[in-house]
Amino acid sequence: MQLTLWTYEGPPHVGAMRVATAMRGVHYVLHAPQGDTYADLLFTMIERRGERPPVTYTTFQARDLGGDTAQLFKDAARDAYARFQPQALLVGASCTAELIQDDPGGLAAALQLPVPVIPLELPAYQKKENWGASETFYQLVRTLAVKPATPRVKGPQPRCNLLGPTALGFHHRDDLREITQLLVQLGIAINVIAPWSTTPADLARLADADFNVVLYPEIAQTAAAWLTRSFGQPATKTIPIGVQGTREFIAEVVELAGLEANAAGPQDAASRSPWYARSVDSTYLTGKRVFVFGDATHAIAAARVASREFGFQVVGLGSYSREFGRELRAAAAGYGLEALITDDYLEVEAAITAAAPELVLGTQMERHIAKRLGLPCAVISAPMHVQDFPARHAPQMGFEGANVLFDTWVHPLMMGLEEHLLSMFRGDFEFHEDAAPSHLGRAAAPASSAPIELPATSPAAWTADAEQELRKIPFFVRAKARRNTEAFALSRSLPLITLETLYDAKAHFSK
Amino acid sequence: MSPVIPIQADAGCNSAPVLRERGQREVFCGLTGIIWLHRKMQDAFFLVVGSRTCAHLIQSAAGVMIFAEPRFATAILDERDLAGLADAQEELDRVVQRLLERRPDIRLLFLVGSCPSEVIKLDLSRAAGRLNQRFSPRVRVLNYSGSGIETTFTQGEDACLAALVPELPAAPARAVAELLVVGTLADVVEDQFRRLFEAMGLRRVTFFPSRSSTALPAVGPSTRLLLAQPFLGDTAKALEARGARRVPAPFPLGAEGSAAWLLAAALAMGVDATAAEKAIAPARQRAMQALAPHRATLAGKQVFFFPDSQLEIPLARFLARELGMRLTEVGTPYLHRQHLAEELALLPAGTALSEGQDVERQLDRCRAAQPDLVVCGLGLANPLEAEGLTTKWAIELVFTPIQGFEQAGDLAGLFTRPLRRRQLLAA
Numbered sequence: 001m002q003l004t005l006w007t008y009e010g011p012p013h014v015g016a017m018r019v020a021t022a023m024r025g026v027h028y029v030l031h032a033p034q035g036d037t038y039a040d041l042l043f044t045m046i047e048r049r050g051e052r053p054p055v056t057y058t059t060f061q062a063r064d065l066g067g068d069t070a071q072l073f074k075d076a077a078r079d080a081y082a083r084f085q086p087q088a089l090l091v092g093a094s095c096t097a098e099l100i101q102d103d104p105g106g107l108a109a110a111l112q113l114p115v116p117v118i119p120l121e122l123p124a125y126q127k128k129e130n131w132g133a134s135e136t137f138y139q140l141v142r143t144l145a146v147k148p149a150t151p152r153v154k155g156p157q158p159r160c161n162l163l164g165p166t167a168l169g170f171h172h173r174d175d176l177r178e179i180t181q182l183l184v185q186l187g188i189a190i191n192v193i194a195p196w197s198t199t200p201a202d203l204a205r206l207a208d209a210d211f212n213v214v215l216y217p218e219i220a221q222t223a224a225a226w227l228t229r230s231f232g233q234p235a236t237k238t239i240p241i242g243v244q245g246t247r248e249f250i251a252e253v254v255e256l257a258g259l260e261a262n263a264a265g266p267q268d269a270a271s272r273s274p275w276y277a278r279s280v281d282s283t284y285l286t287g288k289r290v291f292v293f294g295d296a297t298h299a300i301a302a303a304r305v306a307s308r309e310f311g312f313q314v315v316g317l318g319s320y321s322r323e324f325g326r327e328l329r330a331a332a333a334g335y336g337l338e339a340l341i342t343d344d345y346l347e348v349e350a351a352i353t354a355a356a357p358e359l360v361l362g363t364q365m366e367r368h369i370a371k372r373l374g375l376p377c378a379v380i381s382a383p384m385h386v387q388d389f390p391a392r393h394a395p396q397m398g399f400e401g402a403n404v405l406f407d408t409w410v411h412p413l414m415m416g417l418e419e420h421l422l423s424m425f426r427g428d429f430e431f432h433e434d435a436a437p438s439h440l441g442r443a444a445a446p447a448s449s450a451p452i453e454l455p456a457t458s459p460a461a462w463t464a465d466a467e468q469e470l471r472k473i474p475f476f477v478r479a480k481a482r483r484n485t486e487a488f489a490l491s492r493s494l495p496l497i498t499l500e501t502l503y504d505a506k507a508h509f510s511k
Numbered sequence: 512m513s514p515v516i517p518i519q520a521d522a523g524c525n526s527a528p529v530l531r532e533r534g535q536r537e538v539f540c541g542l543t544g545i546i547w548l549h550r551k552m553q554d555a556f557f558l559v560v561g562s563r564t565c566a567h568l569i570q571s572a573a574g575v576m577i578f579a580e581p582r583f584a585t586a587i588l589d590e591r592d593l594a595g596l597a598d599a600q601e602e603l604d605r606v607v608q609r610l611l612e613r614r615p616d617i618r619l620l621f622l623v624g625s626c627p628s629e630v631i632k633l634d635l636s637r638a639a640g641r642l643n644q645r646f647s648p649r650v651r652v653l654n655y656s657g658s659g660i661e662t663t664f665t666q667g668e669d670a671c672l673a674a675l676v677p678e679l680p681a682a683p684a685r686a687v688a689e690l691l692v693v694g695t696l697a698d699v700v701e702d703q704f705r706r707l708f709e710a711m712g713l714r715r716v717t718f719f720p721s722r723s724s725t726a727l728p729a730v731g732p733s734t735r736l737l738l739a740q741p742f743l744g745d746t747a748k749a750l751e752a753r754g755a756r757r758v759p760a761p762f763p764l765g766a767e768g769s770a771a772w773l774l775a776a777a778l779a780m781g782v783d784a785t786a787a788e789k790a791i792a793p794a795r796q797r798a799m800q801a802l803a804p805h806r807a808t809l810a811g812k813q814v815f816f817f818p819d820s821q822l823e824i825p826l827a828r829f830l831a832r833e834l835g836m837r838l839t840e841v842g843t844p845y846l847h848r849q850h851l852a853e854e855l856a857l858l859p860a861g862t863a864l865s866e867g868q869d870v871e872r873q874l875d876r877c878r879a880a881q882p883d884l885v886v887c888g889l890g891l892a893n894p895l896e897a898e899g900l901t902t903k904w905a906i907e908l909v910f911t912p913i914q915g916f917e918q919a920g921d922l923a924g925l926f927t928r929p930l931r932r933r934q935l936l937a938a
Contacts (some may be wrong), residue, residue, distance in 0.1 A: 001560075001586045001587065001588060001592055001599070001602035001603060002586070002587045003585075003606045003610060004563075004584060004585045004587050004608060005584045005585075007567055009563075010567040011562065011567060013564075014567065033540070033569070033659040033660045034538060034540060034657075034663065035538065035540025035626070035663075036540075036564065036568075037536070037538065038539055039567075039571075040537070044889060044890055045889050045893065048893060049893065049894075050894060050896070050897030052890065052894045059536045059659075060660065061661070062629070062658075062660040062661045065630070079534075095563070095626075096562070096626035096660070097625050125562065125590050125593060126590055127586060187837075227812060262905055301518055385574075
């Protein structure tokens with residue numbers, strides 16, 4: 001039993017719903033108690049879909065448990081087929097139905113429906129949402145992809161499949177548009193995009209491509225590996241997030257497609273992010289301490305962009321994707337860090353507090369943690385709330401994605417110029433933390449002359465002039481300066497913090 | 512029944528046929544009740560014993576509230592718990608121990624059963640008894656089921672309050688009659704009612720649930736029970752078993768409903784009817800004034816209710832009688848004939864009532880009727896909007912203060928807003 005307040009991922013059947021909802025022409029019959037339909041509103045509200053997810057629930061109740069739940073399931077499956085006429089039917093059980101052991105696969109097979117019926121085994125007490133999506137996609141591909149009788153003859157134009165985008169995915173809609181554009185500009189034809197907007201009939205044509213582009217390994221890696229084994233289709237490994245990631249992705253795709261390495265393709269001139277990061281206003285971003293948490297794909301990519309493209313210092317890297325622990329540990333080692341792999345947000349909160357970052361890149365939960373700690377934060381990964389399904393085009397991938405990342409991550413920080421002005425005019429009579437906004441037309445209340453309160457555990461007392469000097473430090477870094485100075489005094493067993501100590505500490509920590 | 516509202520024996524829907532349906536139900540389970548119950552009971556904690564699905568549901572329903580140090584959580588069952596029951600009980604003890612160490616301010620802990628815990632027959636009442644011995648007197652531990660297989664949405668509150676009834680102190684045998692108002696009301700609404708009761712001359716009024724678990728109201732044969740919510744079947748039964756007698760009344764929605772509800776209480780408590788009416792007259796007048804502009808928008812419009820909270824019938828009564836709306840179909844997850852008798856009598860004769868749901872068939876009926884306004888859950892609202900229908904999402908009616916005179920205008924506003932919006936955007 002695990003005490004949980006917040007869960008980063010839903011149960012595995014929600015993952016299956018994400019795949020079914022992304023597709024066209026499939027229907028999912030879910031053996032589930034009354035109430036599990038709550039998951040519908042994730043799609044209709046958070047993603048604002050104008051249609052119900054293609055899911056029929058048996059919604060059994062206590063009085064049904066006597067033994068006719070199997071009949072209930074058969075009726076629901078038969079009715080769902082008659083009403084929705086899908087090309088393929090997914091059947092499975094939610095956590096409660098898993099316990100009553102009705103075998104949806106066997107029951108649905110007995111109905112002898114004229115379409116493929118794909119039973120999903122999603123162990124709800126071991127696995128979670130992303131695993132459920134991955135397994136569902138894999139089962140669909142395995143069942144529906146047709147192995148060609150003869151090996152495929154390569155056409156004049158290289159062809160690929162684009163795998164991974166689902167419903168309720170973090171900016172999947174816009175990533176898809178960005179990457180499709182990029183591949184088309186490279187002269188590569190897109191064979192099938194799946195599971196987004198694809199039909200079972202489309203999945204049958206998967207073999208008719210030279211290689212696969214895996215956008216989201218959490219969802220598509222298992223299916224892509226099967227396609228490599230079964231059809232000999234290689235798959236991409238690079239995630240096109242950030243300018244460098246996108247360039248490497250292009251190089252990988254060009255090689256897989258057998259194109260000329262220097263072929264006229266998409267130019268990163270369109271990306272303003274590298275110039276913005278070089279422009280002098282961004283100098284203040286140098287070495288900003290950043291904590292990164294999210295799904296493995298987005299967390300690893302974000303850490304790389306943060307350190308190599310924006311010049312931040314990564315002080316924490318973690319993920320809730322246990323399936324990708326190895327990749328994550330390898331990435332974290334590159335920053336001299338130990339990866340934090342957990343799905344307990346209290347652990348994440350503790351790690352963030354300990355790392356004392358200046359920026360948090362994370363999920364919806366980290367946004368709230370950061371708010372509580374008074375830290376700037378940007379969302380880089382699911383789970384997210386309704387505001388991360390924006391109306392505007394906002395990819396994370398490709399060159400436009402890099403522009404979006406720059407804006408999204410830098411905005412919560414104090415912009416360089418602003419920070420500079422604040423420190424230049426610190427102590428100015430109308431420019432201190434107690435001053436009321438000047439546009440309100442009120443005289444500022446005089447700054448409190450009360451002495452700064454010292455924590456009871458403070459190791460050393462402050463002299464009056466040191467205290468005075470401390471007050472001249474901009475208020476948003478003052479607490480840190482105080483902490484550092486006190487730690488410094490403690491480490492040297494100084495009983496009194498003087499002006500000298502303050503500046504000795506500053507010199508010590510500025511290394 | 513209050514003499515204020517004349518009821519003809521031949522009118523209303525008391526003997527009307529009800530369409531009973533079984534099939535897919537697009538409704539919440541009782542766990543959702545935790546979201547508002549924990550706001551009301553300020554020293555209580557709700558620990559769901561369930562699966563990741565349960566945790567995910569509460570998280571989805573609670574939205575951003577989950578981060579304001581909420582007083583609810585889920586003990587997620589895993590494989591090891593499913594292997595053997597003895598182990599699960601020990602695990603539960605460990606989780607509760609950890610929880611109470613983290614939250615020493617908690618005085619009342621509810622172990623809330625879910626579908627998985629009910630199906631594996633994890634005995635939560637035994638667990639509650641054991642934990643009670645261990646943590647008494649600092650913390651009281653109770654249990655109830657909020658599972659989807661047993662409860663629908665607001666029935667979770669019913670199950671919770673029914674579990675709390677045995678904890679209420681006994682009222683002295685020959686005590687003066689006391690009025691017990693039952694059902695979670697927003698604090699602002701509760702305060703308004705308290706003032707109105709006082710103005711009518713009713714001084715011995717208590718509310719259940721109370722804001723603190725250490726100040727629970729007493730119950731006994733002298734208790735007059737006034738339901739503030741229509742979904743409290745089991746709670747009322749448990750209170751009646753302890754001697755309380757129910758005051759029949761419609762529910763306090765709208766000017767008419769609120770007046771009838773207050774006057775029914777006055778009558779039951781032996782207060783002079785004229786004086787009581789006089790006491791509530793100014794507020795009632797204000798409510799009617801607030802309703803008038805909404806009536807202009809809503810009169811003659813057709814409304815269709817999907818089942819959700821059991822509030823549908825009182826709401827339909829309010830919309831039909833006070834705002835002139837026409838009722839296409841009024842769906843309710845469960846119809847408690849006795850508690851809703853006064854409401855049914857006030858519904859226009861011939862109203863189509865349905866109990867339970869087969870959501871696909873109900874959607875067919877809704878599409879065929881093309882009502883002006885559809886009251887439904889969030890899973891259906893956007894899809895129906897996309898089809899061109901105007902909707903009002905039902906959950907808001909449970910989370911928003913809607914009872915009483917001062918809220919009558921706000922309540923009507925919840926229904927006019929989507930229509931006004933559609934008009935604005937079309938222009």
